[in-house]
Amino acid sequence: MKSEPFEYSWDDLVAEKEGVWSGVRNHKAKNNLAEMEVGEQAFFYHSREGLEIVGICEISESGILDPTDETGKWAAVKVVPKTKLPHAVSLKQIKAEPKLADCELVRYSRLSVAEIKPDEWSMICALAGI
Known part of the structure; x- marks a missing residue:
C-alpha cells in the first residue's frame, strides 16, 4: 500500500x-483493496519521497466503501x-532482485495498492531483516 x-506517512x-x-x-x-480480509498484512510503502517499504500494517476492517467517494x-x-521494518527496503533493492521482477510493485509502478505474492513477501521481509 503506497x-x-x-500526505500520510x-x-x-x-x-x-x-x-x-x-x-x-x-x-x-x-x-486489490476489495479482496483484502481482516487480519491480512500489507507493506506500507512511502512513494514519491523515500521510495521504500517502511513498515507492515494489518487490515482491521475490510469491505468498506471509501468515505471520500460520493x-x-x-x-x-x-x-x-x-x-x-528494521531496515527499509528501497524500490532500487526490489528492482535489483531478479525474483521480484514480476512483482506488481515493479510492474505497475503507479499502482497505489499492489498485490504481493507469498514468495515475494518472504523475499522483501528478508531484505528488511525480518
Whole structure:
C-alpha cells in the first residue's frame, strides 16, 4: 500500500493507531483493496519521497466503501500499524532482485495498492531483516 509521506506517512498511521486507506481511484488498486480480509498484512510503502517499504500494517476492517467517494463505487479498508521494518527496503533493492521482477510493485509502478505474492513477501521481509 503506497502513500506519499508528506500526505500520510507511517508515523501518521502509528500516531492515529488506525487509519482508513481511502482515495484510491484506480480499478486494479480498488480490486486489490476489495479482496483484502481482516487480519491480512500489507507493506506500507512511502512513494514519491523515500521510495521504500517502511513498515507492515494489518487490515482491521475490510469491505468498506471509501468515505471520500460520493459515488459509492470505490473501496477502502482500515489498517493498524504492526511493525516498523528494521531496515527499509528501497524500490532500487526490489528492482535489483531478479525474483521480484514480476512483482506488481515493479510492474505497475503507479499502482497505489499492489498485490504481493507469498514468495515475494518472504523475499522483501528478508531484505528488511525480518
